[in-house]
Amino acid sequence: MSTRPNQRSIKWVEGLRGVTSVLVITTHVSRAFDFALFWPADSEDGTPRLLQLPYLRIPWQGRIGVPIFAFLTGFVCAYKPLKLAYPQGNTAAALKSIARSAFRRPPRLVLPALVATFISFAVSCLGAYKAANRCNSFWVRFDAPDHVSFRENVRRLFTTSLTTWTNTENIFDRHQWAMRPLLIGAFQVYIVLAATIGMRFQYRMLVHLLLIMYWLMNVNALTETFGAMLALGTLLAELSQHRPTQNFISSHQRLLTFVVAPLLLLIGGFIGSYPMEHEDWSTWSRFLHKYLVDGGSIVVPRDSEPHRRTSAFFIMCAAVSLFLSPALQSLLSHRLLIWLGHHSFAVYLVHGTILRTVAIWIVYGITGEPWEPAGKNEDGTDREPVWILPRGRPYKTVAVLVFTVLTYVSAWAWMRWVDSACARVTQWLESKVFGDExxxxxxxxxxxxxxxxxxxxxxxxxxxxxxxxxxxxxx
Structure with missing residues (x-):
């Protein structure tokens, strides 16, 4: 029997999570080994490479992984309570679901993050980041913790375990900077759900739209990355269970799938290709800068971050396209993508440590030698350190392959042992606090x-x- 419109599967959410985890490690690999992919060309007068062209550059240039995770947080956190409250008409169960989800969210994020931080701490104590500290990749050097004494490392472990959740600073795993805003964002969703649980549908929609507008008009840091994406996720979670909306999508599938969705992806993808730096090195990026950034625009308001705003616009277009197109949803529901999505959080936690150790060892050597530290020249002037150069493209290719395989094998092991243990602890705490018996x-x-x-x-x-x-x- 076919699925009714208001009971459409949301497996695509897990598939999108899997694609996003791949995008995260892809952009970090490009940052480490080919930073010029973030530019529209290698030099001002150079010819762009294939992967530097619009659309094709999006996976490599980054900026979209974390915002998609924020969108998915808004969608997933809202979906079950909304389903209980409206299609099933059980407001009390919806509020209880919100309470339990709010309780589970901190330990399900904090406990795995602490384990990942401790592993990176142990690696640092063994001196395994020496090559990363001395390579010629600025981004890798910034990400890798400096070599210090064991006592200082222990102090940093306790400090960074706290600052990850206070100011996003994690010396041992800087990729955890997004954990705090994602945790806060989840509670933003819970508060909105609890506050609007008794409203009529049209007024709930108005609240979500006003929140999206507020975050997009707010030019403070990362408002478009988290606030707007969370509100968009909650909005689409509402509409995914609204019978008239789903009936409309079902009756106009061809138009939405073959016209509206591709048009949104084309427009959003072109704007989302805006480079992080050197936008004046190419005609197409100068065009975007002139009409979107110079003087401000609806997409990029004055005093906001152009590269994040353009990426946010693309993500919004992509999210709406997925929502409107059952064909795209079916594509993202492939079991391989769902498997990747199931392991996405583990990938996010383990890939940084593997990249800064095994991948860097293959490209730069494991010893971190020969290396010339900063000092003084004979005439008394300051001398910059001489960073270690990479061995060559074949080594980078091998490093990427080994890194990818090792990351997903580690993510599988993480989900089987570490994440399952954290889930059991969280479940035990929940049963004690809420009294399941x-x-x-x-x-x-x-x-x-x-x-x-x-x-x-x-x-x-x-x-x-x-x-x-x-x-x-x-x-």
């Missing part, structure tokens, strides 16, 4: 004063006291 639940109610145990051990209703004609609750 009937007796525990009743005891919890009695403990809070909401229930009274009668002589037979059952739960009786709260007593009602009369004060004249007015009923008052028990003290």
């Amino acid at each position: 009937e007796g525990e639940a009743n005891g919890s109610l009695a403990e809070k004063g909401y229930a009274h145990v009668n002589g037979n051990g059952g739960i009786s209703r709260p007593q009602i006291y009369q004060d004249g004609d007015r009923k008052v609750p028990p003290p």
Whole structure:
């Protein structure tokens, strides 16, 4: 029997998560071994390479992985409570789902992140980042923790375990900078859901649209990366369960799939190709800069970050295209992409350490020698350090292959042992806090004063006291 329009599968969400994890490691590989891919050409007068052209440059130039994770956070965090509240008409269960999800979110993010940080700490104590500290890739050097004494490393471990969640700084794994805003963003979704759970559909839609507009008009750092994407995810989660909307999509599949979705991807992809640097080195990037950045625009307001704003516009276009096109959703529901999506969080946590060790060892050597540190010249002037140069393109190719295989093997092992252990701890905490057993639940109610145990051990209703004609609750 065919799936009803308002019961459409959302497996594509997991597939999109898998694609996003691949995009994250792809852009980090390009940052490490071919940073010029972030530019529209290798030099001002140079001819662009194939992967530097519009559209083709998007996977390599970065800036889209974390915002897509933010969009997915908004969608996934909202989907189940909304399904309980409206299609199933169970507001109480929806609120309970929000409460449980809000409780689970911190340990499910914090515990795995702490394990990944500790692993990188152990690697640092063994001196395995020496080659990364001395290679000629500025981005790799910035990402790799400096070699310090064991005592100082221990101090940094405790400090960075806290600062990851206070100011996004993680010396041992800088890729965890997004963990804090994603955690805060999830609670943003929970608050919005709880505040709008009793509203009519059109007013809930208005709230989501106003939130998107607010975050896009806000020119503070990363508002378009997290705030707007989270609100968009919540909006589409609402519409994915709205029967009239799904009926409209089902009755106009051809138009939406073959006209509207491709048009959105073409426009969004061209704007999203805006380079991170040297936009004046190519005609197409000068065109984007002139009409979107100079003087400000709807897409790139004044004083905002052009490269993040253009990427956010592309992600919004891509998200709406996926929502409107069942064919694209079916494509993303492939079991390989779902497998990748299931391992995406593990990939995010383990890939940085592997890139800064094994991949760098293959390209630059494991010893970090020969290396000439900074010092003084004979005439007393400062001398810059002489960084280690890469061995050549064949080594980079081997490094990328080994890094990719090792990353996904490690992610599989992580999900089997580390993530499952963290899930069990979280589940145990949840059962203790929420009282999953009937007796525990009743005891919890009695403990809070909401229930009274009668002589037979059952739960009786709260007593009602009369004060004249007015009923008052028990003290």
